[in-house]
Amino acid sequence: MTDVAAEPRVDTLMQRVLDADNRHDPYPLYARIRSRPVFREPDGSYVVCGYAEVSALLRDPRLSADPVNSPAPVGPGFSFLNMDPPQHDRLRRMTMRHFGPPNDPGRVEAMRPHLLTMTTSLIDALKGRDEIDLVADVAYPLPVTVVADLLGVPREDEPKFHVWAEAIVQAADRDPRDRRPSEGIQNALVGLGGYMMGLIEARRSAPRDDMLSRLVHDDGPDGAMNPAELTTTAILLLLAGHETTVNLIANGMLTLLRMPDMMRRLREEPGIEIPMVEELLRYEPPVHMTFRSTLADVEAGGVTIPARSAVRLLIACANRDPARFEDAERFIPDRPNNQHLGFGSGIHACFGAPLARLEGQIVLRELARRLVAPRLVDDPPPYRINPALRGPRSLRVQIEGVVD
Ligand code: HEM
Incomplete structure (x- = not known):
């Protein structure tokens, strides 16, 4: 039987989740935290970790995503x-019109050949090496290039674009509790903002077959976005699209390298990459x-969260809820x-x-198929500091070759 008196308080356990030393494996801490699906931290903010509660609050209109409604x-x-x-x-709605059903249902599927070509050239470049870093060599460059192509950033501008993207990644790699403005991210956002505005103006006079041109020339029922909206939306797509996908690829390979039987299944079973990526999104999100932030008093898991409270929704903890x-x-x-x-879920769902x-499906399948005898060099690998966007900083792997 658990000795309740000896069990640390859940809010103390939460501090340990945020502690960078526990980044490599927060799951045992999550399991203990889940004994209380909703709890208050000493600073007055709330943590929600049960599946039913996180899922309900992500869809609750009494919770705001706008920082003007936060207690600070x-x-x-x-x-x-x-x-x-x-x-x-x-x-x-205006952005989605150019990215998926019902107006543009084939957009993502049409990217499949291009995604495979990019993946192939990144993996071809590993030939002749006996040690690789899956983050720097594959997981990072792929999503940045994909989203740049989607938006319509010209290939010749990519080096510039990569410098800003890199600065933003580095600045983002810190504890989200640290709310001091970061000079790195400010400079990169100003640089990127100016660049995007220039690109938007260029697409206004000479549209091309890319998402930025379609956004600029939108004639849908909502009218047109103004230049500031166009710029911030383009930057959102760039940022939301790559930090996360890097972690899907890196966490995914780490998980598979630790489970050789799963790596074998991915190599051998056609179609398994689809449920495997879904399970990775649950198991290692x-x-x-x-x-x-709450706009009104909200009841969840038997606790009343008062209006104007900061709320932390623990997706990764909810994803392993045995209930x-x-x-x-x-x-x-x-x-x-x-x-x-x-x-996520609700109106902000990805x-x-x-x-x-x-x-994720293409790159994990190709890595599993083409890398010969991959072995982890460091287990656990070094992690990024950020507890929200969690993933390895590097993932060194020894290989005995690359097949075609
Ligand atoms: C494996 C990769 C990804 C994961 C795990 C992921 C995860 C998420 C999550 C959890 C949210 C909800 C955040 C919240 O409720 O506060 C979100 C929102 C969003 N994601 Fe992703 N994302 C991924 C890739 C992408 C990509 C490739 C793009 C763009 C092409 C993208 C664009 C967005 C945007 C624009 C939102 C905001 C949606 C809204 O507020 O309505 N994400 N993502």
Whole structure:
């Protein structure tokens, strides 16, 4: 029987989740935290970790994603990720028109050949090496190039674009509790913002076959976005699209390298990459937590969260809730119920999910197929500091060759 008096308080356990030393394996801590699906931290903020509660609160209109509603307001949301209805819904709808059904149903599927070509050339470049870093060599360059191509960033501008993207990645790699403005991210955002504005103007006079041109020339029922909206939306797509996908690929390879039987299945069973990526999004999600503020008193898990409270929703903890998933701590790609929260839920549910899924399926399958005898050099690998966007900083792997 558990000695309740000896068990640390859940809020203390939460501090340990945020501690960088525990980044490599927060799951035992999550399992203990889950004894209370909703709890208050000493600073007055709330943590929500049960599946039923996280899922309900992600869909509850009494929770705001706009930082102006937080107990310590930091100015209005920069992009629609941090806006509430109706502004959020309008901008999301206008962007979605050019990315998926019903207006543009074939957009993501049409990217499949291009994704495979990019993956092939990144893996071809590993030939002749006996040690690789899967983050720097594959997981990072692929999503940045994919989203740049989607938006219509010309290939010749990519070096410039990569410098800003890299600076933003580095600045993002810190504890989200640290709310001091980071000079690196400010400079990169200004640089990228100026660049995007230039590109938007260029596409206005000379449209091309890319998403930015379609956004600029939109004639849909919501009218047109203004230049500031176009710029922030383009930057949102760039940022939301790559930090996360890097972690899907890196966490995915780490998981498979630790489970040779799963790596073999991915090599041998056609179609297994689809449920395998879903299970990775449950078992090792790239986004561990997201943040909201309550606009009214909200009851969850038997606790009343007062209005104007900061709320931390622990997606990764909810994804392993045994009340929702059988054998929740085990990696089971064939599980019958996999309604994970890896892409969030409700009005902010991931916009890029179809593209992220396709990227993950193609790249993990190709790596499993082509790398000969891959072995982890460091286990656990070094992790990024950020507890919300959790993933390895590098993933060194020894290989005995690369097949075609
Ligand atoms: C494996 C990769 C990815 C994961 C795990 C992921 C995860 C998420 C999650 C959890 C949210 C909800 C955040 C919240 O509720 O606060 C979100 C939102 C979003 N994601 Fe993704 N994402 C991924 C890839 C992408 C890609 C490739 C794109 C763009 C092409 C993208 C664009 C967005 C956007 C625009 C939002 C905001 C949606 C809104 O506020 O309505 N994501 N993502």
